[in-house]
Amino acid sequence: xxxxxxxxxxxxxxxxxxxxxxxxxxxxxxxxxxxxxxxxxxxxxxxxxxxxxxxxxxxxxxxxxxxxxxxxxxxxxxxxxxxxxxxxxxxxxxxxxxxxxxxxxxxxxxxxxxxxxxxxxxxxxxxxxxxxxxxxxxxxxxxxxxxxxxxxxxxxxxxxxxxxxxxxxxxxxxxxxxxxxxxxxxxxxxxxxxxxxxxxxxxxxxxxxxxxxxxxxxxxxxxxxxxxxxxxxxxxxxxxxxxxxxxxxxxxxxxxxxxxxx
Amino acid sequence: xxxxxxxxxxxxxxxxxxxxxxxxxxxxxxxxxxxxxxxxxxxxxxxxxxxxxxxxxxxxxxxxxxxxxxxxxxxxxxxxxxxxxxxxxxxxxxxxxxxxxxxxxxxxxxxxxxxxxxxxxxxxxxxxxxxxxxxxxxxxxxxxxxxxxxxxxxxxxxxxxxxxxxxxxxxxxxxxxxxxxxxxxxxxxxxxxxxxxxxxxxxxxxxxxxxxxxxxxx
Amino acid sequence: xxxxxxxxxxxxxxxxxxxxxxxxxxxxxxxxxxxxxxxxxxxxxxxxxxxxxxxxxxxxxxxxxxxxxxxxxxxxxxxxxxxxxxxxxxxxxxxxxxxxxxxxxxxxxxxxxxxxxxxxxxxxxxxxxxxxxxxxxxxxxxxxxxxxxxxxxxxxxxxxxxxxxxxxxxxxxxxxxxxxxxxxxxxxxxxxxxxxxxxxxxxxxxxxxxxxxxx
Ligand SMILES: Nc1ncnc2c1ncn2[C@@H]1O[C@H](COP(=O)(O)OP(=O)(O)O)[C@@H](O)[C@H]1O
Ligand SMILES: [Mg+2]
Numbered sequence: 001x002x003x004x005x006x007x008x009x010x011x012x013x014x015x016x017x018x019x020x021x022x023x024x025x026x027x028x029x030x031x032x033x034x035x036x037x038x039x040x041x042x043x044x045x046x047x048x049x050x051x052x053x054x055x056x057x058x059x060x061x062x063x064x065x066x067x068x069x070x071x072x073x074x075x076x077x078x079x080x081x082x083x084x085x086x087x088x089x090x091x092x093x094x095x096x097x098x099x100x101x102x103x104x105x106x107x108x109x110x111x112x113x114x115x116x117x118x119x120x121x122x123x124x125x126x127x128x129x130x131x132x133x134x135x136x137x138x139x140x141x142x143x144x145x146x147x148x149x150x151x152x153x154x155x156x157x158x159x160x161x162x163x164x165x166x167x168x169x170x171x172x173x174x175x176x177x178x179x180x181x182x183x184x185x186x187x188x189x190x191x192x193x194x195x196x197x198x199x200x201x202x203x204x205x206x207x208x209x210x211x212x213x214x215x216x217x218x219x220x221x222x223x224x225x226x227x228x229x230x231x232x233x234x235x236x237x238x239x240x241x242x243x244x245x246x247x248x249x250x251x252x253x254x255x256x257x258x259x260x261x262x
Numbered sequence: 263x264x265x266x267x268x269x270x271x272x273x274x275x276x277x278x279x280x281x282x283x284x285x286x287x288x289x290x291x292x293x294x295x296x297x298x299x300x301x302x303x304x305x306x307x308x309x310x311x312x313x314x315x316x317x318x319x320x321x322x323x324x325x326x327x328x329x330x331x332x333x334x335x336x337x338x339x340x341x342x343x344x345x346x347x348x349x350x351x352x353x354x355x356x357x358x359x360x361x362x363x364x365x366x367x368x369x370x371x372x373x374x375x376x377x378x379x380x381x382x383x384x385x386x387x388x389x390x391x392x393x394x395x396x397x398x399x400x401x402x403x404x405x406x407x408x409x410x411x412x413x414x415x416x417x418x419x420x421x422x423x424x425x426x427x428x429x430x431x432x433x434x435x436x437x438x439x440x441x442x443x444x445x446x447x448x449x450x451x452x453x454x455x456x457x458x459x460x461x462x463x464x465x466x467x468x469x470x471x472x473x474x475x476x477x478x479x480x
Numbered sequence: 481x482x483x484x485x486x487x488x489x490x491x492x493x494x495x496x497x498x499x500x501x502x503x504x505x506x507x508x509x510x511x512x513x514x515x516x517x518x519x520x521x522x523x524x525x526x527x528x529x530x531x532x533x534x535x536x537x538x539x540x541x542x543x544x545x546x547x548x549x550x551x552x553x554x555x556x557x558x559x560x561x562x563x564x565x566x567x568x569x570x571x572x573x574x575x576x577x578x579x580x581x582x583x584x585x586x587x588x589x590x591x592x593x594x595x596x597x598x599x600x601x602x603x604x605x606x607x608x609x610x611x612x613x614x615x616x617x618x619x620x621x622x623x624x625x626x627x628x629x630x631x632x633x634x635x636x637x638x639x640x641x642x643x644x645x646x647x648x649x650x651x652x653x654x655x656x657x658x659x660x661x662x663x664x665x666x667x668x669x670x671x672x673x674x675x676x677x678x679x680x681x682x683x684x685x686x687x688x689x690x691x692x693x694x695x
Binding site: 322323325326327328329330331332334335338339341342343416420421422423424426427434437438441447448450451454455458459462463 | 639649
């Protein structure tokens with residue numbers, strides 16, 4: 001185990017969010033330490049996606065704060081909860097890579113263009129440099145031979161691996177994954193999980209929402225169980241999966257075992 | 263009364279002179295409508311509510327009034343105001359104002375048809391809203407609207423015939439003068455119809471090629 | 481400044497009546513013709529279908545004004561005794577029926593295949609299948625474009641002024657020739673068209689809401 005530095009890469013303190021009158025997140029506290037993979041599990045509707053979207057400020061939140069490497073996300077530093085200027089928010093978002101359940105590749109761009117558009121248009125990297133990085137990343141996710149293909153010509157698993165490469169090309173401090181294998185045919189799930197596993201081993205800081213319990217058990221440094229917009233239980237995977245403390249997690253895991261996975 | 267092909271051949275230069283003006287006016291009106299429509303859709307999506315409403319009102323105004331009346335309004339009105347516009351310019355203006363309104367609505371439908379998730383993917387990468395719009399949304403929207411834009415182009419080509427009423431010597435006007443002069447009514451209008459069909463077919467054929475080229479696989 | 485408009489108001493109103501008459505007559509006829517053409521496109525024998533396609537292609541590719549001129553110039557030679565007004569209505573309805581046909585055809589084709597199968601499954605066929613199951617759904621799908629085409633038709637009636645048929649636009653031109661108040665008069669004419677067309681689209685929206693099913 002590595003020695004953890006003083007501050008977590010991502011810190012959530014008392015994050016609360018409502019959609020209208022529905023309390024979707026309820027005072028969530030979470031530390032994601034540098035180089036660690038945190039897996040979020042929980043029943044559908046428990047707020048996992050919303051929490052992840054808050055971490056990239058795709059959702060605003062009414063209470064609490066999120067710090068990325070110590071810097072408050074989205075809202076200004078002075079405690080007024082004033083929204084930061086758009087440019088700063090964009091810079092903060094660029095520091096976090098996000099991968100969606102539905103891939104969301106840009107269908108009018110080639111694979112190579114999808115991966116270079118961020119570095120070139122957002123960071124102002126020279127095209128040749130961005131392409132070199134993109135090639136290397138696409139090689140790493142096993143798609144070095146699909147540079148000129150369009151997303152519509154790829155399988156779901158291939159698209160999702162390109163999406164991961166696209167996010168990595170921005171050299172993010174951390175990666176956020178939201179059920180990235182849920183939209184895939186079962187036989188394509190493995191190739192995406194393999195890339196994520198490899199990424200975790202390389203020391204990337206990751207927050208992963210998934211229903212792949214086997215993957216969670218193997219790849220997670222910490223597992224967090226959410227229910228009803230709150231974190232109910234958190235700990236190392238061994239503890240959570242084999243010695244769940246709360247009634248709700250026990251019920252959730254039982255429900256899962258009765259299903260087809262694990 | 264037999265159809266006199268000789269007449270058509272003899273008078274082809276008259277038709278072709280008119281055709282040249284028709285094509286000129288169509289091309290200009292089409293390009294300007296595409297650009298003006300972009301401006302209007304920009305205003306339509308402005309952050310300021312008054313600007314948005316103004317653009318919406320403009321679109322309703324041009325869509326619910328005849329382009330011919332707009333032409334008269336501009337042509338005769340400009341004369342009355344002491345800045346007389348030529349028939350060509352007045353016609354071009356009216357065609358652009360009218361069709362730009364339609365084109366703006368086409369763009370808007372195209373933009374709305376691009377999933378919000380696409381914008382979000384851009385924002386998540388670190389794009390500004392403006393960048394996400396111009397890099398992600400707009401290029402996809404434009405690819406989707408080629409077919410309706412093509413239809414609008416056909417409308418423009420056909421509506422250029424109306425400037426014959428404000429004394430522009432385009433093809434319909436040329437044909438009409440010829441019919442007045444020679445009474446070769448069948449020959450004149452058959453040729454006119456054929457030439458318009460030809461122009462429209464070439465135009466929409468080209469647009470179909472473009473559409474096939476830029477189409478994005480889902 | 482606008483007294484010209486006020487003084488000409490009775491004339492403009494009468495001309496509006498003529499425009500409405502032209503619109504209603506051509507609209508009805510265009511709808512009927514459009515339905516026939518759509519049916520021809522959908523169900524006719526191959527040769528007839530082909531003929532309909534060619535006809536529609538020509539109608540959609542030639543300016544309305546050219547068709548009006550052709551009628552206006554050719555009519556005296558044909559020996560058919562037709563008033564210009566009836567001639568105008570015939571050309572307008574023929575021209576716009578081509579657009580109607582396309583709307584009806586694509587609406588019928590847009591009714592999900594499952595609906596045809598389900599209806600056949602419970603014993604509908606032929607006319608009854610169309611009338612009871614397909615047409616009601618197609619009408620709902622077609623309503624928005626139908627109203628749009630009707631608005632085009634109302635605007636299109638202004639073109640008959642060019643062949644000398646007296647209606648709103650020609651009345652406007654005549655008043656302008658007398659008074660030279662082109663902004664005011666054509667502004668007023670445009671406003672009247674706007675009321676007609678916008679009213680049509682509001683009515684269309686109301687009907688659409690009225691007849692839409694709850695999903
Ligand atoms: N845009 C939204 N508007 C209103 N309610 C929403 C919205 N997004 C999510 N919700 C609600 O918030 C709750 C949490 O949703 P979500 O974060 O997607 O949960 P999970 O990802 O764990 O399934 C659900 O009850 C959902 O219906
Ligand atoms: Mg979710």
